[in-house]
Every structure is written in C-alpha cells, then in structure tokens.
Amino acid sequence: MSLTSTAKDGIQVVTVDAERIDAAMAIQFKDDMRSTTDDGPARVILDLTKVNFVDSSGLGAIVAAMKQVGPNRKLDLASLSPMVGKVFRLTRMDTVFNIYDTVQDAIDAEQDDD
Numbered sequence: 001m002s003l004t005s006t007a008k009d010g011i012q013v014v015t016v017d018a019e020r021i022d023a024a025m026a027i028q029f030k031d032d033m034r035s036t037t038d039d040g041p042a043r044v045i046l047d048l049t050k051v052n053f054v055d056s057s058g059l060g061a062i063v064a065a066m067k068q069v070g071p072n073r074k075l076d077l078a079s080l081s082p083m084v085g086k087v088f089r090l091t092r093m094d095t096v097f098n099i100y101d102t103v104q105d106a107i108d109a110e111q112d113d114d
Helices: 026-037 056-069 082-090 103-113
Strands: 003-008 011-016 043-047 074-078
Touching: 003 026, 011 026, 011 103, 026 056, 043 056, 043 103, 056 074, 074 103
Parallel strands: 011 043, 043 074
Antiparallel strands: 003 011
C-alpha cells in the first residue's frame, strides 16, 4: 500500500495511492497509516481520490486508523468516489467521519472553525 503525506499549517494530508482498500490491503494500510501519522499534527485528512473500492475489511482499516490517531487528534476523509461514498452511507460510517468533497474543502472547513 502506498501512501503519500504532506503536512502544512497543522494539517497532515495522507493520500492513498491505490485503487482499492480491501481484505488483501487492509493490514498493510493500517500499518502504513500508523507509521505515516504517528506523532503528526492534530488533524489528518485522508485523501481517497484514487480509491474506487472499499470492502468491509478496508472500512475496518479506516476505522482502525481513526482510533490509532487517538482521541486528541482528528481523522477526516476527502474526495470519496461515488462507490466509496455509498459504502460509507450504507454502513452509517458517514455519521462517524467528517467527509468532504475535496481536500481543499476539508482544509477550508478547518479554517472556518478557527
């Protein structure tokens, strides 16, 4: 699983450079997220632009990543494809995560809160 990370102004954007987060990738995704976000900024935005499929294992891995960042940090999601967005709505995970149309929308939302 390949992740790309950038940090700016107290926000870390982690981009998933894969088309799928599924059972075959879930453990690697969790491990990579842990190492990428460990001791990072208070807010992490997971950019799912390139992801077009998430199964239950992938969804569990994303939830595990949210728990891993800890209670004093926040994991938001951005740029979900229609199919991935549907998975989050059907499982009601859209009530657990803040989901934004784009990474820029997520960044702007944080600045609006300040």
